[in-house]
Structures are given as C-alpha cells and as structure tokens.
Amino acid sequence: MNNNRIDFFREAAPYIHLHRGKTFVIAFEGEVIESKEFSQLIHDIAILSALGARIVLVHGARSQVDKHLEALKHNIQVVDDLRVTDDITLQVAKETIGALRVEIENQLTHALSTPPIINESLGVLSGNFITAKPLGVHNGTDYQHTGTVRKINAKLIKQLIDAGSIVLLSSLGFSPSGEAFNLRYEDVASATAKALQADKLIFIHNDNATPTTDIELRELNEFIHNHPSQKRLLNHIKTSLLNGVQRVHLLSTKTADALFLELYTRDGIGTMFNASLYEETRQAKVADVSGIIDLIIPLEEKGVLIKRSREQLELEIDQFSVIERDGKIIGCAALYPVDNNTGELASLAIHPEYTGGGRGDALLKRISNIATDKRLNQLLVLTTQSVDWFKERGFTLGDLSDLPDKKKALYNFQRNSKILLKNILLA
Ligand SMILES: CC(C)(COP(=O)(O)OP(=O)(O)OC[C@H]1O[C@@H](n2cnc3c(N)ncnc32)[C@H](O)[C@@H]1OP(=O)(O)O)[C@@H](O)C(=O)NCCC(=O)NCCS
Known part of the structure; x- marks a missing residue:
C-alpha cells in the first residue's frame, strides 16, 4: 500500500x-x-x-x-x-x-x-x-x-x-x-x-x-x-x-x-x-501586588501557603515571578535566597481555573533558571499539600537536618510542612 x-x-x-x-x-x-x-x-x-x-x-x-x-x-x-x-x-x-x-x-x-x-x-x-x-x-x-x-x-x-x-x-x-x-x-x-x-x-x-x-x-x-x-x-x-x-x-x-x-x-x-488571550510569564512588579494577593489569599486561608502581608509582598516583589493573562495575575512563584548554596521556592500558586495547563511547570522552570543564574545549587520547598507534585519533578523528601541553619531556626513545627530539596545543578 x-x-x-x-x-x-x-x-x-x-x-x-x-x-x-x-x-x-x-x-x-x-x-x-x-x-x-x-x-x-x-x-x-x-x-x-x-x-x-x-x-x-x-x-x-x-x-x-x-x-x-x-x-x-x-x-x-x-x-x-x-x-x-x-x-x-x-x-x-x-x-x-x-x-x-x-x-x-x-x-x-x-x-x-x-x-x-x-x-x-x-x-x-x-x-x-x-x-x-x-x-x-x-x-x-x-x-x-x-x-x-x-x-x-x-x-x-x-x-x-x-x-x-x-x-x-x-x-x-x-x-x-x-x-x-x-x-x-x-x-x-x-x-x-x-x-x-x-x-x-x-x-x-x-x-x-x-x-x-x-x-x-x-x-x-x-x-x-x-x-x-x-x-x-x-x-x-x-x-x-x-x-x-x-x-x-x-x-x-x-x-x-x-x-x-x-x-x-x-x-x-x-x-x-x-480567542486565547494574551499571556506571559515575567518578573513581578509592585503593580502586581494586588493581583498576587487575590491569587494567594484563598490558599493562605486553606493553610496551603504561608501568610504574607501586603507590606511584606511589596518589599519582596523582586523575588516574585508572575503569569499574567489578559491583565489578570493567574500564577505566581517566588525565590528567596537562603544562603550561598540554597534558594527557597515559595508561594507557587496557579489560579484554580487554570491548573493542569503546565503553568506550574513553567514557573518552576523559571525559578530554577533564576536560581542557577544566582549560582545557587539547590532549591528548597516547604509544602503541606503538594509533596507529590514536587517529587514528580525531581525533588526528594528531606528532614530538619537538611535545612540550612538560618531556615532551621524559622521552621514552623505547627505547620509541619514537608521539606523537599532538589539539586538544580543536576537538573
Ligand atoms: C501545584 C500547582 C502549582 C500546580 O500547578 P499546575 O499549573 O496545575 O501544574 P501543571 O499543569 O504543571 O501540573 C499539573 C499536574 O500536577 C498534578 N497536581 C496538581 N496539584 C497537585 C498536588 N497538590 N499534588 C500532586 N499533584 C498535583 C495535577 O493532577 C496534574 O497532573 P496530570 O498532569 O497527571 O493530570 C497548583 O495546583 C497550585 O497552585 N496548587 C496550590 C498551591 C501549592 O500547593 N503550591 C505549592 C507550595 S509552594
């Protein structure tokens, strides 16, 4: 044939x-x-x-x-x-x-x-x-x-x-x-x-x-x-x-x-x-703070993300990346350097209407790239409800002893987050 x-x-x-x-x-x-x-x-x-x-x-x-x-x-x-x-x-x-x-x-x-x-x-x-x-x-x-x-x-x-x-x-x-x-x-x-x-x-x-x-x-x-x-x-x-x-x-x-x-x-x-509207992943700016708050408040209320005040967000906005879709913030993630070796990925969130579209992956990739540019070797995540999501993306479960000293002191035992680590040099 x-x-x-x-x-x-x-x-x-x-x-x-x-x-x-x-x-x-x-x-x-x-x-x-x-x-x-x-x-x-x-x-x-x-x-x-x-x-x-x-x-x-x-x-x-x-x-x-x-x-x-x-x-x-x-x-x-x-x-x-x-x-x-x-x-x-x-x-x-x-x-x-x-x-x-x-x-x-x-x-x-x-x-x-x-x-x-x-x-x-x-x-x-x-x-x-x-x-x-x-x-x-x-x-x-x-x-x-x-x-x-x-x-x-x-x-x-x-x-x-x-x-x-x-x-x-x-x-x-x-x-x-x-x-x-x-x-x-x-x-x-x-x-x-x-x-x-x-x-x-x-x-x-x-x-x-x-x-x-x-x-x-x-x-x-x-x-x-x-x-x-x-x-x-x-x-x-x-x-x-x-x-x-x-x-x-x-x-x-x-x-x-x-x-x-x-x-x-x-x-x-x-x-x-x-009809798909304009969408881009980019560095956050102060004008995005309200959008980020709208996105993370429901997750903070459910205990999925740690509470951050507006003032704190404004001060830390440079650490954030966002996904903007037609003027609306539908995703965000932050990278906080912990020490010379480790960066903490925090506040990763995708608006519930837009999950399952690879956006979480896209933000993780962006944060990993920023971390490598900063010559960091590993990413740390403290999460209560998304352990498997990170494991499937190469993170391994750690314990308190794996935390950098600076982070150990701040660990919130009540929250009982799981500690996940990923060597990004190997990624
Ligand atoms: C986790 C999260 C960022 C994923 O975003 P996303 O854009 O849906 O991610 P992707 O499209 O790249 O991946 C979707 C896949 O992850 C799975 N997934 C979503 N949330 C998950 C979770 N909490 N645990 C395990 N797997 C999860 C989905 O089922 C889907 O799997 P499939 O492709 O086999 O169907 C998003 O669900 C979220 O905002 N969750 C709440 C906030 C949070 O837990 N953040 C992490 C702590 S910092």
Missing part, C-alpha cells in the same frame, strides 16, 4: 480520537452549495459524523436569493452591508431557503447511506430551532423582515446531535408570534456555536483561501486590514470570538479536501482564529 496513505493515517489517528464527541458547527455560504466541490464536502461531513463528531450545519443562501430577485427584476436593497428584507424578498428567501434545505438534506442522506457509514443515527434533521427578533430601524433605515438571533434552542439541538444526528440550520428564524425573519447565516452559526459551547466553529467560503496560519484575537484587526475581500466574514469571526467561541476555522472550497486537511493533519490547511 502507498506509504503516504499509511503516514496520513498515522498522523490522523490522534485527531480522530481527539474529535470524537466534540461539537462542530460548520457554516457555509450559498456559493459553496453551487460549487463543484460541494458533493465531496457533504461526503466528508458524513464521514466526520461517522467518526463520532457532533455536527451542526448552517447554510447561507445570499447568492441564490439575489439571483431570484434579479430574475424577478426586484430591487435588491443593501444598507451598511445588510440586506433590507421587504415582503417580496422575504417570500423569495423562504422559497429559496426551503429548496436549498431539501437539496442539502437529500445529498447528506445519500452520503450517509452510500456506503452505509452511519449506524443507528437519525440521519440529518432540520427544524425550527432559532427564535428571531426584528433588526428594526438603524440610522433611518427600516430593515423590515431582516432579523437577528434572539435564542437558539440549544437543549433540543444537543439531544439530537448526542443521538448521532446531523442538525441542519438555515438563515430563517421565527419570532414567538410566528413572524418570519431573514437572518445572516454567519449570525446563526456564531450564536449556535456560542449556545452549544461548540469546540469549533468552521466557516467555509468559495473565495480564494486565506493563509495557513494561527491568528490570535489581538492580531485579528491587522489580519482584517490585510484581507479586505474577506472583511465581512472576518468581522463575524471577530464577533464570535468576542462572544465566547474559542476556535474558529476559515476554509476555502478552492483548497482541495480542506475540511479533512484542517481537522486531521498537524499543520492544518486553513486559517485558525483563537
């Missing part, structure tokens, strides 16, 4: 495992449905579902609605990049979206059954999962039947995708009184990803591909400036990230097999946007 195929399978295997049970909202514009790549895309989505991903599809219909309106010689009114939906446009949108929905359902049902890759799933389901509200009047323009998403019936969608069905959503929504509204598929996709707390929101468009790269939220404005032809979609992606969607992928039908290459290869093929 061709080695490339085997290599691809080896590379893909961990991703197959990773994506099982994850929720993906996949949104594509109307042009994608008309593209020659669409039937392959539908087949790939069926396989993704068969591999255990929970899938919600959202389709657009803008180009098809425009074509019908042009055929009717009806005026297409767009103000500030947003369609004004009058009575005729709404009627056309309902008919067009209805027809597209049937077409997609049909293709997907076919893909799910030839070859029969889906087991006991319910196949593809569409329905009235979106409550809409009118957009109203903006800067003097009455947008009439153009609406925005008011609520997504996440509970029902979750039940269906949990059972293995693919849910198909379109850009029509209804108010509680039964009035229909024409929505933007990008809004529906973004609101759905948020309501479902989806693991990924994937937009597929029919224009030229944007670069294969990762973009952080803080880099997005510059990216939008450099890719003006994608401005509309990129602005939606920005809103999605600001609204709490963690990861958004942008793929183009112009890249063959983009969906699989993005999801099952290490480097991906599309542009991935993530």
Whole structure:
C-alpha cells in the first residue's frame, strides 16, 4: 500500500480520537452549495459524523436569493452591508431557503447511506430551532423582515446531535408570534456555536483561501486590514470570538479536501482564529501586588501557603515571578535566597481555573533558571499539600537536618510542612 496513505493515517489517528464527541458547527455560504466541490464536502461531513463528531450545519443562501430577485427584476436593497428584507424578498428567501434545505438534506442522506457509514443515527434533521427578533430601524433605515438571533434552542439541538444526528440550520428564524425573519447565516452559526459551547466553529467560503496560519484575537484587526475581500466574514469571526467561541476555522472550497486537511493533519490547511488571550510569564512588579494577593489569599486561608502581608509582598516583589493573562495575575512563584548554596521556592500558586495547563511547570522552570543564574545549587520547598507534585519533578523528601541553619531556626513545627530539596545543578 502507498506509504503516504499509511503516514496520513498515522498522523490522523490522534485527531480522530481527539474529535470524537466534540461539537462542530460548520457554516457555509450559498456559493459553496453551487460549487463543484460541494458533493465531496457533504461526503466528508458524513464521514466526520461517522467518526463520532457532533455536527451542526448552517447554510447561507445570499447568492441564490439575489439571483431570484434579479430574475424577478426586484430591487435588491443593501444598507451598511445588510440586506433590507421587504415582503417580496422575504417570500423569495423562504422559497429559496426551503429548496436549498431539501437539496442539502437529500445529498447528506445519500452520503450517509452510500456506503452505509452511519449506524443507528437519525440521519440529518432540520427544524425550527432559532427564535428571531426584528433588526428594526438603524440610522433611518427600516430593515423590515431582516432579523437577528434572539435564542437558539440549544437543549433540543444537543439531544439530537448526542443521538448521532446531523442538525441542519438555515438563515430563517421565527419570532414567538410566528413572524418570519431573514437572518445572516454567519449570525446563526456564531450564536449556535456560542449556545452549544461548540469546540469549533468552521466557516467555509468559495473565495480564494486565506493563509495557513494561527491568528490570535489581538492580531485579528491587522489580519482584517490585510484581507479586505474577506472583511465581512472576518468581522463575524471577530464577533464570535468576542462572544465566547474559542476556535474558529476559515476554509476555502478552492483548497482541495480542506475540511479533512484542517481537522486531521498537524499543520492544518486553513486559517485558525483563537480567542486565547494574551499571556506571559515575567518578573513581578509592585503593580502586581494586588493581583498576587487575590491569587494567594484563598490558599493562605486553606493553610496551603504561608501568610504574607501586603507590606511584606511589596518589599519582596523582586523575588516574585508572575503569569499574567489578559491583565489578570493567574500564577505566581517566588525565590528567596537562603544562603550561598540554597534558594527557597515559595508561594507557587496557579489560579484554580487554570491548573493542569503546565503553568506550574513553567514557573518552576523559571525559578530554577533564576536560581542557577544566582549560582545557587539547590532549591528548597516547604509544602503541606503538594509533596507529590514536587517529587514528580525531581525533588526528594528531606528532614530538619537538611535545612540550612538560618531556615532551621524559622521552621514552623505547627505547620509541619514537608521539606523537599532538589539539586538544580543536576537538573
Ligand atoms: C501545584 C500547582 C502549582 C500546580 O500547578 P499546575 O499549573 O496545575 O501544574 P501543571 O499543569 O504543571 O501540573 C499539573 C499536574 O500536577 C498534578 N497536581 C496538581 N496539584 C497537585 C498536588 N497538590 N499534588 C500532586 N499533584 C498535583 C495535577 O493532577 C496534574 O497532573 P496530570 O498532569 O497527571 O493530570 C497548583 O495546583 C497550585 O497552585 N496548587 C496550590 C498551591 C501549592 O500547593 N503550591 C505549592 C507550595 S509552594
């Protein structure tokens, strides 16, 4: 068998495992449905579902609605990049979206059954999962039947995708009184990803591909400036990230097999946007004292860390390193030289919401480096509750006799901390 195929399978295997049970909202514009790549895309989505991903599809219909309106010689009114939906446009949108929905359902049902890759799933389901509200009047323009998403019936969608069905959503929504509204598929996709707390929101468009790269939220404005032809979609992606969607992928039908290459290869093929905020590990400054206090007080109260007053912290701030994430201190650690040989690692703390991400390790490494720069030979830790954590990182249990004299005198017998030591020259 061709080695490339085997290599691809080896590379893909961990991703197959990773994506099982994850929720993906996949949104594509109307042009994608008309593209020659669409039937392959539908087949790939069926396989993704068969591999255990929970899938919600959202389709657009803008180009098809425009074509019908042009055929009717009806005026297409767009103000500030947003369609004004009058009575005729709404009627056309309902008919067009209805027809597209049937077409997609049909293709997907076919893909799910030839070859029969889906087991006991319910196949593809569409329905009235979106409550809409009118957009109203903006800067003097009455947008009439153009609406925005008011609520997504996440509970029902979750039940269906949990059972293995693919849910198909379109850009029509209804108010509680039964009035229909024409929505933007990008809004529906973004609101759905948020309501479902989806693991990924994937937009597929029919224009030229944007670069294969990762973009952080803080880099997005510059990216939008450099890719003006994608401005509309990129602005939606920005809103999605600001609204709490963690990861958004942008793929183009112009890249063959983009969906699989993005999801099952290490480097991906599309542009991935993530909401992860700015984070850095650095030397602490006096302005960080309040943040450090907020972080360590709960641990001091539980007896995990030794109490340090604000004054003491201000005086000792140079000994501290911190992890700052979007302006908030989420980790800290200090190094106190004890004598010429030993430094004490103290006040190591990671905010409970951020533990398990290797940050404790990162701070320990930083403190070890600072200690070696100071020509210290060993690190000492007094801990009551994290003995194993340090042992797993090369520390060994010591006793009182191992403490430098200066430290022996200050040892708090009541606290009964365990004494852990690590020779950092060997590290
Ligand atoms: C200990 C602490 C700093 C680890 O931070 P972290 O960012 O979660 O660390 P890492 O991500 O590098 O390591 C996480 C691993 O350590 C384990 N761990 C966390 N706390 C532990 C503890 N008290 N004892 C043993 N293991 C622990 C986790 O289970 C995880 O293991 P896994 O990877 O096998 O799932 C953090 O839990 C903390 O702030 N604890 C309270 C303060 C404290 O005890 N400080 C030490 C005294 S100075």
